[in-house]
Amino acid sequence: MSDTPAASVMDAIVSLCKRRGFIYPASEIYGGIRGFWDYGPLGVLLKNNIRDDWWRNMVECPPIGPDGQPVEIVGLDSAIIQHPKVWHASGHVDSFNDPMVDDRETKGRYRADHVKVLVPRDGQGNSFAFVEDREAAEKKIKRDARRNPTDYDEVILTTLPPEAYARVVGPDTRTPGTLTEPRAFSLMLDTYPGPIRDEDNKTYLRPETAQGIFLQFKNVVDTTRVKVPFGIAQVGKSFRNEVTPRNFIFRSREFEQMELEFFCPPDDALMWYEFWRAQRMAWWQSLGIDPSHLCYRDHDADELAFYSKATVDIEYKYPFTAPGFGELEGIAHRGDYDLSQHAKHSGQKLDYFDQDLQLRLKEQGTSAEEIKTRSRYVPNVIEPSSGLTRGVLVLLCEAYRRDESRPSGEYLAFKPSLAPVKVGIFPLVNKEGMPEIASKLYMDLRQKYTCEFDAKQSIGKRYARMDEIGTPYCVTIDGDTLKDQTVTVRDRDSATQQRINIDQVGSYLNERLSG
RNA sequence: GCGGGAGUAGCUCAAUGGUAGAGCUCUAGCCUUCCAAGCUAGAUGUUGCGGGUUCGAGUCCCGUCUCCCGCUCCA
DSSP, rough: OSOOOOOHHHHHHHHHHHHHTEETTTTTTTTTOOOEEEEHHHHHHHHHHEEEEEEEIIIIIIBBBBSSSSSOOEOOOOOOOOOHHHHHHHHOOOOOOOEEEEEETTOOOOOOOOOEEEETTTSSSOOOESSOHHHHHHHOOOOOOOIIIIEEHHHEEEOOGGGGGGGGGGGTOOSBOOOOOOOEESSOOEESSSSSOGGOOOOEBBBBBBHHHHHHHHHHHHHSSSSEEEEEEEEEEEHHHHHBBTTTTTTSOOOEEEEEEEEEEEGGHHHHHHHHHHHHHHHHHTTTOOGGGGEEEEOOOOOOOOSSSSEEEEEEEOOOTTTTTTEEEEEEEEEEEHHHHHHHHHHHOOOOOOHHHHHHHHHHHHHOOOOOOHHHEOEEEEEEEHHHHHHHHHHHHHHHOTTTTSSSEEOOOGGGGSSOOOOEEEESSSSSTTHHHHHHHHHTTTTOHHHHHHSSSHHHHHHHHHHHOOOEEEEEEHHHHHHHHHEEEEETOOOOOEEGGGHHHHHHHHHHHOO
């Protein structure tokens, strides 16, 4: 990428995406709607190409496991809307509803349940709030209230009645009464299935596809021949009320995820976590992303969800985070949290009887009692969860090139197999039999590849157009084709040409576009 | 949600309170034997939206929406 400032690189990418039909603002003719984007003719091709590659490498041709055998993964497409109890069981209703308070004076914002308050025991005078720095609050007590901190009790802000807020001094100010009352931030989008809008009907648009997988774990085990360890993969839309949708499609309120829930025996969970951690990085690199633009970020212990034993993010160096990185995929060791939660809330048994393990333990001479307890368990889950729409953004950022020496000035260097359009087919001149030959070649190639036939304007303009949308190859029929059946194939990245026989075009493309 | 900046053709941008423009793109035709060539013609605007001030508003004022930057948030 050039040394242009990050903002201008992003602006150029956003502009190119609209100009050439990759991504448009949603509802644009009505002024747009915050956090939503539409994928245009080329955008949907690019997105589908990433999705199909993921599906192929997960479900149809999964990687080879640690034991040398291909891992077993099946697909699923669950509903976006599920029973409301699902989201209580999963923890989303509680954890996605953090009450927040704002400080009108300092413009700070705090999670209300993280704010603690020192309240005078005799009820006289102001109270002093703090988040972590209790000493600062005590200092204010001594200096501003001229009292002893031991005269105060520590309470959580949310336990105070609303009328008490007027006498609370915010964490980063010395004036009382600047804090707003806690406001709930619901990070899930509500919906009311059924013709009558009734609070009893209230449920949510899923904030992740994963829960649908857990809900069908039992059905998949009972109705297909899978055996633990195995995975269930799903691609689909998810919805979150992000406080601040920002950075093009990076953080939007409707987005698309590619998630795998991999179920394994508790004893092997750490091994599978390491396995997927490596596999997922390898997959992103296989899409043509420069390894130096990707990194792992292990979550610190205090950052982990309470049920997670380990979580790592795969991050990408986006133009708007550079030189830092931003999240692309998370791989979480979720323990047995999800299945246990749903077992508890639904009253259904979601454990698994492991016959293979039973047999192995028997061979090892384990006691009958131990075999019994160890071969029935709630599987642990390793969850590689990636953003498909973030993947689109990453490939656009990664492919974007500036080259002033080119007619187009900029082009997209997608890995050929992922490019929205694979081949441009042009008659050099729109006469003398060339259009007919080009048209015939187009009709032939379109059976296998996304192709564009273009006979308009100068050849340079046509090449430039193809550069801008990232088409890796252009086949041109010229005067020589009429004499010796040869055509030129132009390579996008080098802008050089090669002359081959028209009959070899299919195999030429085959070699370069498969994988 | 807060603060700052911005919004004019598909894109990039002009226009002292006085007739809304340019370049590129795009379309049609001519021309053209390899990199946005040339010629001709054409299309695209309720100046984000809604009010107000004014004889007259793209321009000034108010509201609102969207985008960008910084906070905040992102189990």
